[in-house]
Amino acid sequence: MNRQRLNKVLKEMERKNIPQMLISDPSAIFYLTGKWIHSGERMLALYITSYGEHKLFINELFPVHEDLGVEKIWFDDTQDAVEIVSRYVNKGKSMGIDKNWPARFLLRLMELKGGSTFVNASEIIDRVRMCKDSEERELMKEASRVNDTAMGKIIDLIPQKYTEKKMGQILLGVYEELGAEGYSFDPIIAYGANGADPHHESDNSVVKEGDSIIIDIGCRKNSYCSDMTRTVFYKSVSDKSREVYNTVLEANKRAISIVKPGVRFCDIDAAAREYIENAGYGKYFTHRTGHSIGIECHEFGDVSSANTKTVEQGMIFSVEPGIYIPGEVGVRIEDLVLVTDDGCEVLNKYNKELTVIE
Incomplete structure (x- = not known):
C-alpha cells in the first residue's frame, strides 16, 4: 500500500x-x-x-x-x-x-x-486523487510529452487524405511506437462539418479543402492519461472559420491565465465562456470548459459553472473551450494544466496558433 x-x-x-x-x-x-x-x-x-x-x-x-x-x-x-x-x-x-x-x-x-x-x-x-503527488505529476508530464509527439505525427499525415477512422488506427500504432500502452480514450478525428459534433465518432469521411480538422487524442503511459485537442485547417481557411478559431484560442488562453490556487473552477469556466459569449458564439459552446484527469481520463471534478470549489496546488485538469456551428465548422483547443504554487504549468507544448496544412 x-x-x-x-x-x-x-x-x-x-x-x-x-x-x-x-x-x-x-x-x-x-x-x-x-x-x-x-x-x-x-x-x-x-x-x-x-x-x-x-x-x-x-x-x-x-x-x-x-x-x-x-x-x-x-x-x-x-x-x-x-x-x-x-x-x-x-x-x-x-x-x-x-x-x-x-x-x-x-x-x-x-x-x-x-x-x-x-x-x-x-x-x-x-x-x-485530484491533487497529484510528485510522482504522479512527473508521470502526467511524460504522458503529455508522448501525446505532443503523436499529435505532430498525425497532423503530418493529413495531406495523405486518410479517412477519419484510418487516422485513428494509425494513431494507435504511433502510440505503441512511442512506448504508450494505448489510447486513454477513443480518439476524435473530425473533418469539416463533422467537427460541429463535439463527440463525433470517426467515420469514413475524407478531408476536403477548407475543412477544419479537430484532433482530440490521448494516450495512457505508465498507467496515467494524457488528453489534448488541436484544430487545424486543410489548404485554406475562410474568414468565418478564422474568426471562430481565434475566438476559441483567446478563450483558451484567458481561462488558463487565471488558473492558480484559490481560484474557483466556475471562474475559470466563466473566463472562457464569457469571452465566447461576448463574441456572439455563446450558444455554440455547448459543454463544460474542462475535466480532471489522472489515472482515468475523466476523473472527479470539472471546470464548469456548477463547480464552486477552489483550485489547489497539484491538481491537473483540461481547459478546452469550443465553438460548434452545425453544418459549418467546429473548433476546439484543449490543454492540460498542472496547478503550481502561484499559477499553472501547461503540460501540452504542441503549437496551437492557427495552422493551415498544405
Whole structure:
C-alpha cells in the first residue's frame, strides 16, 4: 500500500466520521496499492478502516502473488464473497461504499449487516486523487510529452487524405511506437462539418479543402492519461472559420491565465465562456470548459459553472473551450494544466496558433 496516499484517505474518512470503507473501483485500488486488478463481474473490494484492519478481498482467479502491503482474503466462484466480507465489517458503524460497487453486492451486504449505516464515500478518495503527488505529476508530464509527439505525427499525415477512422488506427500504432500502452480514450478525428459534433465518432469521411480538422487524442503511459485537442485547417481557411478559431484560442488562453490556487473552477469556466459569449458564439459552446484527469481520463471534478470549489496546488485538469456551428465548422483547443504554487504549468507544448496544412 502507498502509505502516504492511504493516510490522506484515512484522514478524510476520520473528518467525515466514516470508520470503514469498501473500495471496488480498480483505478482507486491501483492508486492505493500500485496493482491493476480487473475482476470483471466478480467481486473485488479493498476494505480500509480507521483502526488499521485493511483487507483485500479477491477471487482466486486473479493470482496476485506480490506483497501489496495489505492482507489478502481469497475466495472462489463457489463461495458467497459478500458473506466473507461481512465477517470483517464492523456492524453498527457507518460504512463507506464505493459508488461503483454493483447493487447485487451492496444489497447482499445490507441484508447481512442490518442496522449498519451505508453511505456513498467515493468522494473521499476522489478528492484525494485530484491533487497529484510528485510522482504522479512527473508521470502526467511524460504522458503529455508522448501525446505532443503523436499529435505532430498525425497532423503530418493529413495531406495523405486518410479517412477519419484510418487516422485513428494509425494513431494507435504511433502510440505503441512511442512506448504508450494505448489510447486513454477513443480518439476524435473530425473533418469539416463533422467537427460541429463535439463527440463525433470517426467515420469514413475524407478531408476536403477548407475543412477544419479537430484532433482530440490521448494516450495512457505508465498507467496515467494524457488528453489534448488541436484544430487545424486543410489548404485554406475562410474568414468565418478564422474568426471562430481565434475566438476559441483567446478563450483558451484567458481561462488558463487565471488558473492558480484559490481560484474557483466556475471562474475559470466563466473566463472562457464569457469571452465566447461576448463574441456572439455563446450558444455554440455547448459543454463544460474542462475535466480532471489522472489515472482515468475523466476523473472527479470539472471546470464548469456548477463547480464552486477552489483550485489547489497539484491538481491537473483540461481547459478546452469550443465553438460548434452545425453544418459549418467546429473548433476546439484543449490543454492540460498542472496547478503550481502561484499559477499553472501547461503540460501540452504542441503549437496551437492557427495552422493551415498544405
